[in-house]
Each structure stands twice: as C-alpha cells, then as structure tokens.
Amino acid sequence: MFANFGIDLFVTAATFGNLISYNYFLRIAPGSNLITAMVAAFQSGRDIWREKYIKDLASYLLTLPVPRRTFAVSRITGGVARSLIATFPGTLVISYLYGILLSPRLIEAFLVVGLFSLGIVGLSMAVSAFASSIEVFATVRSAIQLYLSFLSTIFYDVTLFPELVQPIVHTNPMTWAIQAFRAIGNQGSTLYPISILVGPSLAFALLGAICYLWYARL
Amino acid sequence: MSFSTTQVKDSNSLPGGDSTSRLVLQMARRDISTLFRTPWIIISRSLAFIVQLFVFAYLISGFVVKFPNYFEYYAVGSVVGTIASISFIIGYDIFEEAEEGLLDYLLTLPISRRQFIIGRALGGAVRAMIYTIPMFVIVALMEKFSNPLSLSFAIFDLFLLAFGVTGLSITMAVSVRSANRFDVTLALLELAVSRASTALYPLAFMPSYVAAFAPYSPVTFAADSMRDVLEGTSLNFLSIAGLLAFVTIFVGVGATFYFRRLEGGVYA
Numbered sequence: 001m002f003a004n005f006g007i008d009l010f011v012t013a014a015t016f017g018n019l020i021s022y023n024y025f026l027r028i029a030p031g032s033n034l035i036t037a038m039v040a041a042f043q044s045g046r047d048i049w050r051e052k053y054i055k056d057l058a059s060y061l062l063t064l065p066v067p068r069r070t071f072a073v074s075r076i077t078g079g080v081a082r083s084l085i086a087t088f089p090g091t092l093v094i095s096y097l098y099g100i101l102l103s104p105r106l107i108e109a110f111l112v113v114g115l116f117s118l119g120i121v122g123l124s125m126a127v128s129a130f131a132s133s134i135e136v137f138a139t140v141r142s143a144i145q146l147y148l149s150f151l152s153t154i155f156y157d158v159t160l161f162p163e164l165v166q167p168i169v170h171t172n173p174m175t176w177a178i179q180a181f182r183a184i185g186n187q188g189s190t191l192y193p194i195s196i197l198v199g200p201s202l203a204f205a206l207l208g209a210i211c212y213l214w215y216a217r218l
Numbered sequence: 219m220s221f222s223t224t225q226v227k228d229s230n231s232l233p234g235g236d237s238t239s240r241l242v243l244q245m246a247r248r249d250i251s252t253l254f255r256t257p258w259i260i261i262s263r264s265l266a267f268i269v270q271l272f273v274f275a276y277l278i279s280g281f282v283v284k285f286p287n288y289f290e291y292y293a294v295g296s297v298v299g300t301i302a303s304i305s306f307i308i309g310y311d312i313f314e315e316a317e318e319g320l321l322d323y324l325l326t327l328p329i330s331r332r333q334f335i336i337g338r339a340l341g342g343a344v345r346a347m348i349y350t351i352p353m354f355v356i357v358a359l360m361e362k363f364s365n366p367l368s369l370s371f372a373i374f375d376l377f378l379l380a381f382g383v384t385g386l387s388i389t390m391a392v393s394v395r396s397a398n399r400f401d402v403t404l405a406l407l408e409l410a411v412s413r414a415s416t417a418l419y420p421l422a423f424m425p426s427y428v429a430a431f432a433p434y435s436p437v438t439f440a441a442d443s444m445r446d447v448l449e450g451t452s453l454n455f456l457s458i459a460g461l462l463a464f465v466t467i468f469v470g471v472g473a474t475f476y477f478r479r480l481e482g483g484v485y486a
Contacts, residue, residue, distance in 0.1 A: 001402075003406050004405070004406060004409060007406075007409050007410055007413050007414070008409075008413075010425065010427075010428075011413045011414055011424070011425070011428050012413050012418075014424075014425045014428075015419045015423055015424050015425065015428070016278070016419070018423040018424070018425065019282050019284055019285060019288075019419060019423045020281045020282060020283075020284075024281065050397075054317065054318075133258075134314075135256045135258040135259055136258055138258070138259070138262065139258040139259065139261060139262040142262040142265075142266060143262060143265060146265060146266055146269045150269050150270070150273050150274050151269075151273070155274065155277065155278055156277045156278065156281075160277050160280070161277075
C-alpha cells in the first residue's frame, strides 16, 4: 500500500507539480493518501466477498459465538483500523509536507483518514453483499473509485465542473476529506469539512452494516 | 471470469493431430470469448477511459501551460495506458482458474502445453485489443488521425505492448502463490509500468529519479512510437525494437514459468 501511495505521490503528483507548480503538488498530495485509504478500505469488502464465494468461510464465521450486530460492527471497525494502518506512513508523509508532523494537528489528519475510511469500508461491505460475481464487485468498485477520484476536488476546484455536476462533487466524501486536509495545511479550522464528512461516512457505514446483516442471514 | 466452458473442438484427436496454429487459435478463442461473457469489465474500463479523458484530462489541461496541447498528448497516452492495464487481466484469470481448480480440467484437454500457453498469451492480447480499439477510434477521430499506414503501425504498437504485458502478467500469476500477495503485486506492477512512463506526461517534466527509468518502460516504447507515427514524424525504430525485446523476453519467460509450474504440479 505504501508503494502504491509512493507511486501516486512521488511519480504522478510530483510530475504534475513540475508541469503546473509546486503549490499544485502540495494541493493534490493528500489525494494520494486518501486514494490509498480508499483502496485499503475496499479490500475489506473484497475479503467478505471472497469468504462467501471462494473460501466458503461465511457459514463457519456465522457459527462463532458473536451476535450478528457485534460481528457487523467489528467488520467495519477492523476495516477502518486496517485502512488506518495501511495509510499510516502516507499520513505521516503528508503531515510532514504540510508542516504538522510534530504538531497536535497530526491527530486531525488521522481523524480525517479514519472518517473517510469508515464510509468507504461501509460502501465496500454493501457492494460485497449484493455482488454475485467478482466482475460485478470489481465493476461497482471501479465506478465508485472513479467517482471518488475524478468527481471530487482532488485535482481541481468545484467551480471548474459544469453546474449540473457540481452537486455530485459537493456530496462526494473525498471532496470533504481533501478540504479538511487542505484546511490543516493552511492552518485553518477543519470543523466545517469534518462536520460535513461525518454525514456520508456514518450513512455509508450504517448501509454497510445493514447490508452485512442482510447478507449474514442463513 | 475464469469459469469458461468453451469447448475445444475435436477433443478426441491426439495432441499433435491438429495443426499447431489451429490449436493455438482455439485456446486464444476461449480467452477472447470470455470477453463477451463479462460485459461488466467492458463497461467499467470504458467508463474509466471516458472519465479520465473527458473529465480529468480536459480539466487538468487547462492548468498545464508549460506544455502546449497537453490534452492531445494525454489522449494518445491514455489509450496506451488502458491497453497495458487491460492486458494484465489475463494474470487474474489464470490465478483464479488455478485457485478454483479449473486449470486441472484445462490440462486434460488434447492440446500440448506449449500451444496452450501461447494460445493464452495470444488470446489475452487480442482480447485487450478488442477492448481498446473503440477507445483508439475515439482518439483518432478527435485528433483527426487519418493516414491508414500510420494507424496500422499504431495498432501494431498496441498489439506488441498487449502481447508483452500478457506475458508479464502470466509470469506473475504463476510465480506468486498467495492471493493477496498476487493482487498487490500485479496492481503495483501495473501502476509502476503505466505511471513511470511517458504515456500520461512528458519525460522532461518527470522527477529525475523517475526520468532515469521511464525511457525503459514498455509503455514508454509504445507511447513514443505511437505518437511519432501518428503525428507523422517518423517510425521510431528504437521504441519498436524495445517493444519487440519486451515481448520476446516476457512471453518467453511467462511460457517457461507457466510450463514448469504446470508440470511441477504446483496447482494440483
């Protein structure tokens, strides 16, 4: 995952920085980390899909002496923890670039990654519950990843999008996660972007838990 | 993706009883036919191409003032990047077949191992071409590339890249045993080969540590050769030679690895 992040940041973002400006590099840098968080978070859904269709482990897991709701919540928590671990070095690198590595604001950076991952883990679990084949899972995953990456403010301002598309960009969790990171970098308050990010993240996590409970019916 | 049951005709005939090319083509046809049974993959890749070109490249080219006509540059490169990405899929197919036990069935077919392997590499490459040609047509129409000879050479470049990447992907699929490690390795390789290349941005703007390696990426060979031939500059013999070397090495290595693994019973 760190190698993935490294290629995104030190190859793609650095080259766009040279093509445009160093400020642009700093602007898109947190996107590399959030894209890594997205990939790591989606791995949770893929694992659940594999447990059911490839490894045939779902029935065994559901015999464990754990209530279904606790099990669903633990899957989400595990996914978020995994995503935080996978992005740990990346978050440190971005924090270094933004000059907050040794500041208490580092906690805010991890909070943003955790909140963002929470929503994506929920989404990936919801997809895994309904995808009957790996092709469907991969297709929905790549459509969501396209939406999160390119219809957000990672690379450009929301004003550059046609008016019709702007509401889609505004409701994208990636937009608010990246805005929160930029606020940290500008020494501004993250309260507004984080308070908006909480909405879709909790909604997606809840959706993931409901879908997992539905999927776990025997 | 992998539970394909396309019948190999004349299955009663002994290995060697059919012409080599016919058996190779039958194996290739099997991989090509999976394309039409998995429309989801076509949809997702096409969507990715459209969004990258008409949203990302269109918007970002407005910022790129140091390099004129960046959108046109990106458009050709995005086709090259897409075919490289799609050619990697054959590795996932082979890995899943092994994991699900389908490979055992395939090995009982009356076809020699060598024909089996070459057929798979060829099928993977042709499949990638079928995916990518409509995207190439869109770019050719947008950029008004109309010289038939240039277009033919560009398609040849794409095919060479697809064939070589297919070999590379097969090599990885038979070299890595763990599913998670395989997923990560292939995704990382795909990312490295495409991003550290001149497909999406010019060499002059890459950081020095990337610019040192990028000229040797097969994606760079294909992208440079395609741009030269489509823009009417000349045939880029150096890049074509690089592509041919890449194909020879990786289809050869892939075939050898695959052959050894199959005969060694690793998948049993």
